[in-house]
Amino acid sequence: MxxxxxxxxxxxxxxxxxxxxxxxxxxxxxxxxxxxxxxxxxxxxxxxxxxxxxxxxxxxxxxxxxxxxxxxxxxxxxxxxxxxxxxxxxxxxxRLEDALVTLGSSKAYPLDMQKVAMNEEDERLIERQSDCILCSGCLSSCPVYESNEAFLGPFALSRVWRYVADKREQAKKEHIDAVVQNGIWDCTLCGNCTQVCPQGIDPKNDIVMLQSKAVQFGYQNPNLGGFGSFGLEF
Amino acid sequence: MFDIVIVGGGGAALVAAIEAATLGKSVLVLSKHYPTQSQTSMAQGGINAALYPPDSCDSHIQDTLKAGVGLAKEAIVQEVCRAAPKAIEWLDSIGMPFSRKGEAIAQRRLGGATYPRACYAQDYTGLKLLHTLYDNAVKLGVALRSRTFLLNIIEEDGVCKGVSVLDMARGKVEQILAKAVILATGGYAKMYGALSTNGFGSFGEGVAAAMRAGAKLSDLEFVQFHPTALKKSSILISEAARGAGARLIDQEGQEIGGELWTRDRLSRAIFEAMEEGREIFLDMRHLGKEFIEKNLPQERKLALLYEGVDPLKEPVPIRPVAHYTMGGIDVDENMQSSIQGLYAVGECTNAKLHGANRLGGNSLLELVVLGKKAAQSAAQMEQAPQQKLFERTKIDTNFIKAVFALPNQIDFWERQEFLSKIMYHNCGIVREEMRLKGVLSVVRQHQKELAFMGVRDKSPLMNKELINFLEYGNMVELAEAVLVGAIQRTESRGAHFRADYPQRDDKKFLAHTMIWKENGVLCADFKPV
Missing domain, CATH: 3.10.20.30 (Beta-grasp domain)
Known part of the structure; x- marks a missing residue:
């Protein structure tokens, strides 16, 4: 061969x-x-x-x-x-240093963990995301990161969702605040990351989850505001 | 200058870094791979803590002491086992995603444990622990510098001043000075090459560097062999499989060993059966698809990939291979080595927690409890070393230059494969004087031949062959020390089994094997416990 x-x-x-x-x-x-x-x-x-x-x-x-x-x-x-x-x-x-920087800038770490009871179902919400091995495969497949290196990228965003979805984490809004710039709204949801993940993690879905959480906190998807000059609300 | 420099990127290093940063110390973590690419990621089974009755800290202590066969130190065992429930609570508070049973942290039973005591996260306990620690280190802004290979400890008059390292990407030798150094460089079980569960990292450069700097090492001959690794690839099948009821059988279907025998006893039974020409399999078919997919997904994936065997349908061929090194840098109760300001923690040490045989689930516990302690001790060092170019750094700079000029008449990789093989067969699960001495003479020959080896890749830039060669150099140096310990300990105890001295001898050997170098010469002695 x-x-x-x-x-x-x-x-x-x-x-x-x-x-x-x-x-x-x-x-x-x-x-x-x-x-x-x-x-x-x-x-x-x-x-x-x-x-x-x-x-x-x-x-x-x-x-x-x-x-x-x-x-x-x-x-x-x-x-x-x-x-x-x-x-x-x-x-x-x-060199993975620049890729790993996204973990810090997206605050992909616990912010305010409190002692609350977790059951098997709560655990399952973060099980898959916490299987991540940081191989950077998803980032390499990401067309958005390719054109904009400030983009936070799939593995960091999945890890942010892992903390937002964690029942013990209380500072959920602070997590969302950290990913609205160059983050969740910039993703085109192409799904390359999901396809290549060796651990079966679905960053695309995690980003969609972060988007809906952001909407709950009062953020709007800027990509849907393009008709603002018509004075129309959708 | 940093207050504390930590060498290593695994769990022990990151716990120490988090604790040092929390204490307000400036800290730098140096690792040869990126931090999450370390051996800790491979730990599957769990982390021990007596959380719920009828289990108790006393029972955890008793089990640990029993497995240690006289060489585990009661004070440290007490301290670590009693701190275990708090360690779990701490991990839970910083985000560790432990598996749950109802609302409680779930536990499973590993070999040698009286009760189910190992907290776990599916079969990814080490991976998830390591990444939780990494996230917290990132949060604290800990300085992490990867692809930095430890060459030597810079020591003057018995005091540690820093380390000399090779910046792998540039191929340059540097000295990094600090008030205190913590080694968390892992064990040396990859000395057994392809016959080891360990990844391509555990060559013991921290242990070897400490020895070169004059630090004392102890109990190096105690190497744990894991009974159940995949036969072709030596990839570990977690003890959790046996804990859940998987059985060991030979090709005739005859069962080997008993339920939850300790690792040493079972490894020996399998090794002896294999020496008789029998083949041994781990049969987990009866555990069922649902159980295996939920609890042992990694194992199934790896058995399919490397053995072409589906554990759901067929028994999996296995053999015992090197897994963990109980011995290492001798440290006191504050994790300080015999060199002032040089601390060590994790598998690279002998903190005398495991003694002659480690219980599954105790090493992740060790790195959490003693990792914090190492940082607390190192934080006491206030004396900054003088800013100068140390002699050690000059020597190491010249040494790396010289390696590129070595003649390459002997291929180190062939030598390494050969040495690993004879270490496994003669200084492995079953040992005997003449054969140990035979290997020792081969090792000494290899040491003489190093000057005729060298690297074919002459580029300074990210030269992985150079790193492989340096790792081999450390391996040859440490193998000698392991063999000397194994030869001198003319008894059988825990993981050290001598076919010519099958009995335990407490009169002579209720003692730690101390090994050190004086002017380049290896010295050995026994120190009663």
Whole structure:
């Protein structure tokens, strides 16, 4: 089986080339990459840690779609690239600092947790969102983030919903206040993020939930106000 | 300059960082991967705390001491077990999404526990704990610097001044000074290579760096083997599966072990059965689809991916592999190592909580309770080191340059695979003097050969082969210490089983194995408990 990998090194000319490698007997793409590195090319650079889909370090794009290398079964002829929209350091290894900044700017953390009784149903409301492994696959797939780096992006917004939906959290309005600028109204609801999430999280739906919560707090969807000059209310 | 520098990005590091920041200290967290990409994410089973009767802190203490076979220190066990309910309350208060049963935090029973005592979040306990801690660290504005690889501890006259690190993205050596350093760098169970449940990170660089700086290490030979890992990939199947009634059987369907035997005993039974040529499987078919999908979804996914086996339909082939290292940097009751100002917490230490064998669910507890304590102790250090370029940093800068010039006549990766394999078979579940000595001579040979190895990738930029090589260097250094401990302890206790000395010997060995380096020479002694 052959796979093609997009290589990148900023000091080389040209910095980016495609290279094809023969691999055999690799149950996952990560196994294939490790095999290439050990047996054929020690310069091939990529990130990995747990090999079981929980650490979130090995996200790459295969045929343009974000996957975890350790969970993807490689097929002949596939094209492997680094995540898009984030800076590539070398080959498949990317800088995630700028992506992770969105967690701080969206206040994707607990603000005012109180001791309140939670039951199994309450727990289920945040179960899926708290499965997130921060692999950044969703961000890489996001066309809004691609054109506007100030956009808070899917994983941060899903995590904000995880705290808004948490029964213990009291400062729900403060959470909403933090995501109305460059956040929930900028999403086009294309659903790419939902499609690529290796954990089955649905950021698109979480963003819709945040939108309706925002409306409850008196915010209006600015995209629906376009007819204001006609003096019409919809 | 920061008050406290924490090395490591897992649960122990983040708890310490949160506590230090809460105490008003300036703190920097250095990690080789991004913080949520650490070993803590892989913990599945749970975190122990006696929350509801008939369980009690006393029972938790007794179970922990019993599993520790004389090497767990009663004072620390008391302290941690009694702090456990408060630790759970704290985690709940900062957003940890524990699974519930009715309105109570749900608990399940893990091996060696008298009662169901492990609080969990589906089979993602470690993942959710780690991300909850990360969110809180972000909230507090803790400085997090990733892709920074620890090289050495900067030490002068027995006092820690900071660390020297490799900035991986640029390939530059730097020194980072601080009033106190906390190592939370994890264990060294990846020394067993493919025969370890651990991710590609647990090579023990913190333990090795502490040893090079002159710190004492203890009880390194106590390595826990987990009885149930997937046979081909060594990926862990949580003890929760057995806790729920999954059975271990051989190819004839004959059952192995008893219900909730401790990990050491069961691993040995499976290892011995496999040495006889039998194949061992974990059978969870009778648990039913609903139960497995609700409680063990990760395990099912991974068994399908790596073994091509659906646990709903077939027994899953397993084998015991290295899982956790009880030994590590020897610390006092304040989490300080034998070097002043150098603290350590989590799997990289031996805080004497686990003794000769760790109970499932006690390590996540350790990192919460003792992570806070490490930060509180480190916060007492007020003496800022002198701002100068330390000799250690100069040596390390030259060392990294020299590594690029090494001749590459021997492939370190081949050596590493070989060493891991012989460590598993000879310094693993069952040990014996001649074979341990054989491995020790191989390790010493490897140490001599390091100068003929090196890296083929010559780029300074994000050079992962260089990191792999440095990890191998640490592994070779630590393997020697593990082997010396295993050879000298001529008895069987907990996870350390000597086929030639199958009995426990309290007269000689109710003692901690102390290991340290003096002028580059490894020294060993026993210190009675």
């Amino acid at each position: 052959k796979i093609k990998i997009k290589r990148f090194h900023p000091h080389f000319e040209p910095p980016s080339i495609d290279m094809e490698y023969e691999v055999d007997n690799a149950p996952t793409l990560l196994d294939a990459l490790l095999q290439i590195k050990r047996q054929k090319d020690r310069t091939l650079t990529f990130d990995y840690m747990c090999r079981s889909g929980v650490c979130g370090s090995c996200a790459v794009r295969v045929e343009g779609k974000e996957v975890l290398a350790c969970q993807h079964i490689p097929k002949d002829g596939e094209y492997i690239e680094p995540l898009s929209v984030v800076d590539v350091i070398r080959d498949l290894s990317v």
